[in-house]
Amino acid sequence: MSSTIPRFFSQPFRYIRWAANEKPAIFFSLIVGSIGPVLVLTVPKIRHRLGDGPRPQIPLTYPIPSGPRKPLRMASMNRGNTFTSDIIVERRQSQWPYYKGWLRTIV
Numbered sequence: 001m002s003s004t005i006p007r008f009f010s011q012p013f014r015y016i017r018w019a020a021n022e023k024p025a026i027f028f029s030l031i032v033g034s035i036g037p038v039l040v041l042t043v044p045k046i047r048h049r050l051g052d053g054p055r056p057q058i059p060l061t062y063p064i065p066s067g068p069r070k071p072l073r074m075a076s077m078n079r080g081n082t083f084t085s086d087i088i089v090e091r092r093q094s095q096w097p098y099y100k101g102w103l104r105t106i107v
Contacts (some may be wrong), residue, residue: 007086019027 006018008015016027
């Protein structure tokens with residue numbers, strides 16, 4: 001190949017071949033970037049031909065259920081009405097006898 005860089009407007013195919021060999025990252029990024037506008041014009045028509053219709057509108061309100069509401073349980077409850085922190089305190093008190101009732105007031 002010659003040592004001079006071909007000019008794009010005088011020899012476009014030779015310049016494209018030179019750019020593909022000497023600067024492939026720039027060359028292929030231009031190729032991928034030039035495909036974008038083509039896809040913007042062709043993809044909606046192809047989707048319409050394949051039967052993909054318009055999207056339903058996004059609801060702006062949340063539907064209210066018609067039945068009675070269910071009571072919620074707390075996520076931190078372990079058994080019945082006993083909280084997880086109470087169970088931990090009871091286990092500590094049973095393992096170490098020097099813990100008295102002051103620990104229960106802190107937790």
